[in-house]
Amino acid sequence: xxxxxxxxxxxxxxxxxxxxxxxxxxxxxxxxxxxxxxxxxxxxxxxxxxxxxxxxxxxxxxxxxxxxxxxxxxxxxxxxxxxxxxxxxxxxxxxxxxxxxxxxxxxxxxxxxxxxxxxxxxxxxxxxxxxxxxxxxxxxxxxxxxxxxxxxxxxxxxxxxxxxxxxxxxxxxxxxxxxxxxxxxxxxxxxxxxxxxxxxxxxxxxxxxxxxxxxxxxxxxxxxxxxxxxxxxxxxxxxxxxxxxxxxxxxxxxxxxxxxxxxxxxxxxxxxxxxxxxxxxxxxxxxxxxxxxxxxxxxxxxxxxxxxxxxxxxxxxxxxxxxxxxxxxxxxxxxxxxxxxxxxxxxxxxxxxxxxxxxxxxxxxxxxxxxxxxxxxxxxxxxxxxxxxxxxxxxxxxx
Amino acid sequence: xxxxxxxxxxxxxxxxxxxxxxxxxxxxxxxxxxxxxxxxxxxxxxxxxxxxxxxxxxxxxxxxxxxxxxxxxxxxxxxxxxxxxxxxxxxxxxxxxxxxxxxxxxxxxxxxxxxxxxxxxxxxxxxxxxxxxxxxxxxxxxxxxxxxxxxxxxxxxxxxxxxxxxxxxxxxxxxxxxxxxxxxxxxxxxxxxxxxxxxxxxxxxxxxxxxxxxxxxxxxxxxxxxxxxxxxxxxxxxxxxxxxxxxxxxxxxxxxxxxxxxxxxxxxxxxxxxxxxxxxxxxxxxxxxxxxxxxxxxxxxxxxxxxxxxxxxxxxxxxxxxxxxxxxxxxxxxxxxxxxxxxxxxxxxxxxxxxxxxxxxxxxxxxxxxxxxxxxxxxxxxxxxxxxxxxxxxxxxxxxxxxxxxxx
Numbered sequence: 001x002x003x004x005x006x007x008x009x010x011x012x013x014x015x016x017x018x019x020x021x022x023x024x025x026x027x028x029x030x031x032x033x034x035x036x037x038x039x040x041x042x043x044x045x046x047x048x049x050x051x052x053x054x055x056x057x058x059x060x061x062x063x064x065x066x067x068x069x070x071x072x073x074x075x076x077x078x079x080x081x082x083x084x085x086x087x088x089x090x091x092x093x094x095x096x097x098x099x100x101x102x103x104x105x106x107x108x109x110x111x112x113x114x115x116x117x118x119x120x121x122x123x124x125x126x127x128x129x130x131x132x133x134x135x136x137x138x139x140x141x142x143x144x145x146x147x148x149x150x151x152x153x154x155x156x157x158x159x160x161x162x163x164x165x166x167x168x169x170x171x172x173x174x175x176x177x178x179x180x181x182x183x184x185x186x187x188x189x190x191x192x193x194x195x196x197x198x199x200x201x202x203x204x205x206x207x208x209x210x211x212x213x214x215x216x217x218x219x220x221x222x223x224x225x226x227x228x229x230x231x232x233x234x235x236x237x238x239x240x241x242x243x244x245x246x247x248x249x250x251x252x253x254x255x256x257x258x259x260x261x262x263x264x265x266x267x268x269x270x271x272x273x274x275x276x277x278x279x280x281x282x283x284x285x286x287x288x289x290x291x292x293x294x295x296x297x298x299x300x301x302x303x304x305x306x307x308x309x310x311x312x313x314x315x316x317x318x319x320x321x322x323x324x325x326x327x328x329x330x331x332x333x334x335x336x337x338x339x340x341x342x343x344x345x346x347x348x349x350x351x352x353x354x355x356x357x358x359x360x361x362x363x364x365x366x367x368x369x370x371x372x373x374x375x376x377x378x379x380x381x382x383x384x385x386x387x388x389x390x391x392x393x394x395x396x397x398x399x
Numbered sequence: 400x401x402x403x404x405x406x407x408x409x410x411x412x413x414x415x416x417x418x419x420x421x422x423x424x425x426x427x428x429x430x431x432x433x434x435x436x437x438x439x440x441x442x443x444x445x446x447x448x449x450x451x452x453x454x455x456x457x458x459x460x461x462x463x464x465x466x467x468x469x470x471x472x473x474x475x476x477x478x479x480x481x482x483x484x485x486x487x488x489x490x491x492x493x494x495x496x497x498x499x500x501x502x503x504x505x506x507x508x509x510x511x512x513x514x515x516x517x518x519x520x521x522x523x524x525x526x527x528x529x530x531x532x533x534x535x536x537x538x539x540x541x542x543x544x545x546x547x548x549x550x551x552x553x554x555x556x557x558x559x560x561x562x563x564x565x566x567x568x569x570x571x572x573x574x575x576x577x578x579x580x581x582x583x584x585x586x587x588x589x590x591x592x593x594x595x596x597x598x599x600x601x602x603x604x605x606x607x608x609x610x611x612x613x614x615x616x617x618x619x620x621x622x623x624x625x626x627x628x629x630x631x632x633x634x635x636x637x638x639x640x641x642x643x644x645x646x647x648x649x650x651x652x653x654x655x656x657x658x659x660x661x662x663x664x665x666x667x668x669x670x671x672x673x674x675x676x677x678x679x680x681x682x683x684x685x686x687x688x689x690x691x692x693x694x695x696x697x698x699x700x701x702x703x704x705x706x707x708x709x710x711x712x713x714x715x716x717x718x719x720x721x722x723x724x725x726x727x728x729x730x731x732x733x734x735x736x737x738x739x740x741x742x743x744x745x746x747x748x749x750x751x752x753x754x755x756x757x758x759x760x761x762x763x764x765x766x767x768x769x770x771x772x773x774x775x776x777x778x779x780x781x782x783x784x785x786x787x788x789x790x791x792x793x794x795x796x797x798x799x800x801x802x803x804x805x806x807x
Contacts, residue, residue, distance in 0.1 A: 023701035027694045034690045059745065066515030066526065082586075119472075119660075126453070169807035179489075216490075217624070252526060278683065283691040286433045290698040291728045293429040297705050 010325045024294045025334030031284030032338025032368050033345060038280040039364050040346040042273030044357035049269055053262060057360060061237060062260040065222040082252050083219030086148045088244060092223060095239055097231045100128035103208040104222040107215050109179035111204055113165045122178060123204040124211020132226050140172045140187030142208055151207030155183035159191040160201035179214050230286060231258040288379040295327050295383035306387050307395025317343050320388040328373055328382020335372025339365055433695040434742020435749055438776040440688035442750025444767035448681025453765045455673055463786055465637045466539060468664045469630040469647060489660055490626035493555060493615060497635040498650055499632055501623035504643040507633040509536040518611055520572040520583040527568055528610050529585060531618020532761055539633050547579045547594030550614055558616035563594040567608035640665055696783030703735050703791035714795050715803025724796035731795045735788025736781060743780035747773055
């Protein structure tokens with residue numbers, strides 16, 4: 001049997017029963033479309049989350065006071081016996097591998113300026129915040145390099161807070177009252193967006209020492225450190241642990257490297273995408289059952305034809321590949337249609353709900369199409385084997 | 400088929416369909432399998448979603464539905480749950496908390512100070528969350544004691560050196576020896592153990608088995624803080640919640656120089672949010688699984704079309720005997736519905752079997768398929784049988800009797 005004959009026979013079989021082939025392929029198409037659409041959403045959310053977390057850069061280590069053995073925020077962030085002080089932060093900042101360090105105290109206070117008031121988030125930080133948090137200055141400048149304990153009363157506004165309090169007026173040089181103390185505005189940050197529900201734009205940034213005094217506490221809530229490229233996060237984490245242990249006498253703090261966090265996040269989101277894809281895969285499984293059923297019917301119907309083929313000298317392997325080819329052709333065609341439906345659905349979803357991140361990597365498309373072909377091969381295997389095993393004499397007599 | 404008048408009773412139609420279904424065994428098995436996979440997936444996945452919902456709601460319900468949480472600070476943004484507002488310049492003090500008791504709508508008030516500290520007994524030390532509160536925390540949080548007693552009622556400003564420890568902390572520090580009456584150190588202060596909490600799961604992100612509870616005044620001294628982290632207020636009756644909210648805000652505003660700088664959260668709001676999220680999640684997951692039912696329906700239509708073309712001669716004979724078209728259509732429709740219902744039944748059995756097995760494997764996770772899942776499964780199966788059966792049935796009905804007979 002020549003290749004041309006082979007192709008013609010397969011095509012005839014598929015297109016001869018147009019309605020039947022259409023419905024079989026449609027079953028696979030729905031399954032593939034579901035998988036493509038769902039993994040697109042999963043992957044989109046994955047990318048969105050990773051982007052959210054890497055907006056502070058990837059060379060980041062966060063140090064929180066308090067140790068906890070369970071998940072969640074350690075109680076030590078709120079209050080603890082041995083505070084993590086500005087002195088600790090400075091000591092960490094002097095480590096040779098450390099590129100930049102910001103202490104963080106976060107609170108909530110009433111800010112009043114220009115006759116308007118607004119409850120807002122207050123960040124007590126240091127001059128290196130734009131470098132560490134990768135924030136841009138829209139106008140003016142960020143907090144100057146003062147001595148942390150006697151920093152001048154300067155403040156920098158987030159973009160949203162600036163709009164709420166000053167509208168179009170220029171806030172630079174104006175006074176602002178935060179929780180009863182007066183600060184002078186020296187800069188405005190460019191919009192940065194939210195991170196984990198905290199709006200970084202609806203916030204005011206003041207020196208950490210002044211924030212500690214404002215909130216009447218000794219302990220910082222977090223120290224964020226960036227390190228130079230080429231330094232391993234593990235080495236630096238060990239150095240910081242050793243330093244703080246030496247200063248505190250024991251390990252009463254928690255270190256989180258951005259790498260660890262990203263790896264964990266990546267794992268979790270990957271599993272979620274996989275699970276969602278598997279949900280769509282249920283439909284694919286049903287589609288496979290469909291191919292199996294239809295191929296079985298086809299073999300039964302064409303018993304006489306198979307007998308004839310065998311009688312004129314076709315080998316078993318040729319009959320096998322004939323039916324396998326038919327199954328694979330059906331499933332690949334269905335797969336292609338499914339890809340089109342899935343991509344169209346993803347595009348439509350993006351149009352209807354711009355907030356929902358959707359992303360379809362090319363590898364997924366190839367993977368989906370490949371699995372469609374594989375399903376055809378698997379589901380078509382048993383009926384094709386049955387066809388190949390038919391005894392030519394009995395098969396012919398069926399007519 | 401003795402009644403050539405065309406009034407075929409349903410019993411007769413069913414028998415006809417049964418015979419047809421039973422004749423093509425493999426085909427029937429495959430279609431049953433396809434339908435069953437879909438229905439079982441819907442039942443199992445809705446059960447998982449419902450289980451997750453019940454689990455989370457149960458966790459929150461342990462706090463009691465008539466409890467208000469007062470947090471210092473106020474977020475301007477609406478929506479969402481302010482989890483951690485950080486700290487505020489004006490403290491929510493112990494006096495503020497106790498002032499809330501004056502309202503007749505308030506049944507109990509538990510101020511909470513929380514922090515991390517090393518707890519040591521002998522040579523063993525462990526960093527745990529320390530909760531400072533009053534005797535009223537026990538009833539509000541429904542804390543049960545394994546042995547000993549809870550914090551004593553009395554003057555909340557008295558920093559008596561007693562503590563109640565979680566069961567896991569007891570195991571870690573004391574092992575199998577008696578913990579009651581022993582003196583342990585929190586930071587550099589000494590506390591006598593007067594009670595051990597009964598083991599209880601995680602609740603609201605805080606593992607209550609790994610905490611230590613001390614009098615609120617002692618916690619204030621330990622952490623050198625004046626401000627409460629939270630104040631839990633139990634209101635007399637759920638109906639009184641809105642009135643109590645207004646009353647609490649009025650009291651705080653009066654005490655804070657006319658400024659309302661606290662956030663009140665009722666459990667109802669949180670519960671409603673979670674309820675909505677989980678219901679939406681369950682519906683989505685069930686919907687995704689439901690796609691497979693459509694695929695199964697397509698398969699049924701396909702196979703029924705094949706059946707029509709295979710049974711052309713039979714249809715021709717029926718028509719030649721005088722069976723009207725609508726009767727032929729009904730025969731094939733009944734067959735399609737029968738197939739999908741059969742698959743649906745198998746799917747429901749498999750689905751509930753899976754729930755039973757999962758329930759045996761994970762007894763702590765309350766799995767239960769909502770009644771609507773099974774009903775929806777049956778309804779969708781029936782509907783898909785009807786919808787996808789229409790085309791083959793019509794094709795069968797339209798066959799020309801002469802040509803159909805001639806085909807044989």
